[in-house]
Amino acid sequence: DTVPGLPQRYHALAKLDGIAKLWFDDETSMWQSFASPLIEAIRRDTGAFISTLQLLTAEANVVVPPPAGAGAFKRISFLTRRPEMGADAFAAEWHGTHAELVRSLPGCRGYVQNRIEGRFLARGELATYEQMPYDGMAELWFDDAEAMRAAYTSGARDALRAHARTMIHEIATFV
16 A cells, blocks of 8 residues: 555565564563573574564554454554654654544554564664664554455545654555
8 A cells, every 4th residue: 555645665575475473571571582492493493484584572552452363354564754753753643643543544443553662683683773764563453455445545544644644754564
């Protein structure tokens, strides 16, 4: 999906084949899990079919609780803030006005904003913002593809896109 006036990011994400999400109670628990003996077997296995691995850590902001179980259609977007906007100003706009505008999309069954907190290359090597210039990952759920199309062709979309232009520099969307 393209947003008029916003360039799409077609670099490393253009080769994206999958997204794995893991939940931890806190960052300490995450790193303890990655230090477990089982992780080496997992690394060997993923090395057989994953050429490039990037790890993002994020703090979730649940705007509309996602539906439980299967059966929902999901849209994921990686966002990069406008260059003149600081990370905190971006988060304030995204968690405030933008969240309310997305909430008003007809048929939106779930919406979670994941503010990127950490960036890592394979084996936990720190990455810079320039290497992984993502500020957020948005997750939206709809009943099906038609419900998503209806939402993004509704009148509610216009206000959402106008606001997006004030805060989002680049977006890469996957459904």
